[in-house]
Amino acid sequence: MTDATSNAPAAAPAPAHHASLLTESPLMKKRNAAEARFKMYGVIAISIGLIFLIFLATSILRNGIPAFTQTVVKVDFTLTQDQFDEAESKMLKTAAYTSIFIENITAQFKERGLDVEFDGDTIERLMGKVGGDLRSFYREDTSRIGQSVTLELPAASRVERYLQGQLTREMVVDGRFLEVADLDVVDAMVDAGILGSAFDWNFITGTDTGVDNPGGAGIGASVIGSFFMMVVVLLLSLPIGVAASIYLEEFAPKNRFTDLIEVNISNLAAVPSIVFGILGLAVFIQFAHLPQSAPLVGGLVLTLMTLPTIVISTRASLKSVPPSIRDAALGVGASKMQSVFHHVLPLAMPGILTGTIIGLAQALGETAPLLLIGMVGYVAREYPDGLASGLLDPNSAMPAQIYTWAARSDEAFFEKAWGGIIILLMFLLTMNIIAIILRRRFERRW
Amino acid sequence: MNDMTPIDRKMSTMQDTKISARKEQVYYGDNHAIKDVDVDIDDKTVTAFIGPSGCGKSTFLRCINRMNDTIDVARVVGDIRIDDEDIYDPKVDPVQLRAKVGMVFQKPNPFPKSIYDNVAYGPKIHGLARNKAELDEIVEKSLRKAALWEEAKDRLMSPGTGLSGGQQQRLCIARAIATAPEVLLMDEPCSALDPIATAQVEELIDELRQSFSVVIVTHSMQQAARVSQKTAFFHLGSLVEYDDTDKIFTNPQDPRTESYISGRIG
Numbered sequence: 001m002t003d004a005t006s007n008a009p010a011a012a013p014a015p016a017h018h019a020s021l022l023t024e025s026p027l028m029k030k031r032n033a034a035e036a037r038f039k040m041y042g043v044i045a046i047s048i049g050l051i052f053l054i055f056l057a058t059s060i061l062r063n064g065i066p067a068f069t070q071t072v073v074k075v076d077f078t079l080t081q082d083q084f085d086e087a088e089s090k091m092l093k094t095a096a097y098t099s100i101f102i103e104n105i106t107a108q109f110k111e112r113g114l115d116v117e118f119d120g121d122t123i124e125r126l127m128g129k130v131g132g133d134l135r136s137f138y139r140e141d142t143s144r145i146g147q148s149v150t151l152e153l154p155a156a157s158r159v160e161r162y163l164q165g166q167l168t169r170e171m172v173v174d175g176r177f178l179e180v181a182d183l184d185v186v187d188a189m190v191d192a193g194i195l196g197s198a199f200d201w202n203f204i205t206g207t208d209t210g211v212d213n214p215g216g217a218g219i220g221a222s223v224i225g226s227f228f229m230m231v232v233v234l235l236l237s238l239p240i241g242v243a244a245s246i247y248l249e250e251f252a253p254k255n256r257f258t259d260l261i262e263v264n265i266s267n268l269a270a271v272p273s274i275v276f277g278i279l280g281l282a283v284f285i286q287f288a289h290l291p292q293s294a295p296l297v298g299g300l301v302l303t304l305m306t307l308p309t310i311v312i313s314t315r316a317s318l319k320s321v322p323p324s325i326r327d328a329a330l331g332v333g334a335s336k337m338q339s340v341f342h343h344v345l346p347l348a349m350p351g352i353l354t355g356t357i358i359g360l361a362q363a364l365g366e367t368a369p370l371l372l373i374g375m376v377g378y379v380a381r382e383y384p385d386g387l388a389s390g391l392l393d394p395n396s397a398m399p400a401q402i403y404t405w406a407a408r409s410d411e412a413f414f415e416k417a418w419g420g421i422i423i424l425l426m427f428l429l430t431m432n433i434i435a436i437i438l439r440r441r442f443e444r445r446w
Numbered sequence: 447m448n449d450m451t452p453i454d455r456k457m458s459t460m461q462d463t464k465i466s467a468r469k470e471q472v473y474y475g476d477n478h479a480i481k482d483v484d485v486d487i488d489d490k491t492v493t494a495f496i497g498p499s500g501c502g503k504s505t506f507l508r509c510i511n512r513m514n515d516t517i518d519v520a521r522v523v524g525d526i527r528i529d530d531e532d533i534y535d536p537k538v539d540p541v542q543l544r545a546k547v548g549m550v551f552q553k554p555n556p557f558p559k560s561i562y563d564n565v566a567y568g569p570k571i572h573g574l575a576r577n578k579a580e581l582d583e584i585v586e587k588s589l590r591k592a593a594l595w596e597e598a599k600d601r602l603m604s605p606g607t608g609l610s611g612g613q614q615q616r617l618c619i620a621r622a623i624a625t626a627p628e629v630l631l632m633d634e635p636c637s638a639l640d641p642i643a644t645a646q647v648e649e650l651i652d653e654l655r656q657s658f659s660v661v662i663v664t665h666s667m668q669q670a671a672r673v674s675q676k677t678a679f680f681h682l683g684s685l686v687e688y689d690d691t692d693k694i695f696t697n698p699q700d701p702r703t704e705s706y707i708s709g710r711i712g
Contacts (some may be wrong), residue, residue, distance in 0.1 A: 324555035333545030
């Protein structure tokens, strides 16, 4: 009897239990709708990310690619022995070469029925110091005299921008960089078909030029500067970081002091990089009197910045090695150190390497700390000469160089900055690929 | 004459007893995990530790090769002697001790290296082989003793982690005996294995008895009955009863032992 009464209320929801699988219950509708909504949010989030990525990539490529090409004036040129002797006997030798060059161009214009008057100043504004270039070309190898050669002489970047329509006659202010009359010469050159474009190796291998010659500026010297910094960072932060993590993770007693160290390392990873910059300025330059703008100092500052990243990733990968491996090693009578170095560390290696390369990539792109130690704004006009000079002589670094270019008033440098970003990104891509390859290789070994 | 007899008796028990523990205590922080354990473990015998989960049998096992040293909060008090030498003497290097007291763990844990390297690692770090030929010999002997040679001889250079669970556990046994230990501790060596692999490992344990003193912790009373000559029953951190296996299973003295083996507690 009691059983029957207690069962009676339970009988009411029973039909819900026996509902057909084919009909949709309200709860199920709600649940499915929530899931569909969540998936949609995910797709939207990824799409937004992708759109930004595409936008970024296209704008970098569109703005940066022109930095790799340059407009050249292509002329067939013959210098006779008489002309050479005459020019060499003059007081203003390069001016003499310039006028020979002007004669040549004018002759080409005449051939096509063009009549444009211009002088050496125009040529200098359009193409830089052509006379000097010509003189050294022939003095370098006198057998070139009397032979017909095809010269490819780079034109100023303003010529290029004029041709691309970015620079119009209205924008030209006489006397500053360019005169309106110069553009007539450019038009004539176009008509004569002696303007062409060529890949600008100088952008990759060259050095910075200062504000007056955007066309000749190259990123090469700052690549070397970055390279020396990365060598310093790698040589210091990898051994120090890995040793510190192994000690903290495997050997250090777990007490309040090591907890404090742990918290502080995590916090250091989040410290703004400019703080490391000012620390570097105070310690390495003002206190230790290391030279300003030197890649060694840059490397030291970036090492400080990279260490927490390496320590954190190394500790995480040491932690992820199963304790059973440690037990196994200790169980056969390996010492603590043997168990760490023979078994734990090799297993943690892929993670350590990935962390290190991510840390290095971060350091490679870092600009703020370099501001304070004088690497930003330094005009790297020449390549370092050897190892000591590479470390100690003032140099720029890739991101610093890009920043310097972007900050210059001449708009022609803007294009160089974009081009520099392409090169920087290519280095980062290469480093990431190396990380992936190393990780694969180490994982296969085990 | 009268004086001689007790000394004689003592000498004879000394020879048979490999490990003796007196008033052994283990604390994990504030938790008193092992209380006053006195036990004498015989040489060339399989001794089984049984008892419900958390009764301290594994903890006590790990005292014998000082694996508890690796746990920061663990504190061991008391006296454990192997061949009458105090293993907790400050002069004892736990690393040396562990070469003498091999251990096989609950889950097969081969190194992620080749089968050969797994077995050769111990002899290598302890300098037991002078050259490659000797090392090869140790590896073959150990694998043969662990009944794995026939299956593994053609793939010595392939990773040990590629073996099946039972094979991995036998590899771990081979690794443990390669350092020529005198005592072999096994912490539930079959709990992760299927019945066939379990039977193989049990057979192996029986053979190992000829060369080592084997101490095995097990959850399975049947296993204890099958492989061991002596059985110790632990309950709540205390050693309740320790006697010949036959006696424990047929005629237990303590009511707690009886209720455990008849399935009422645990």
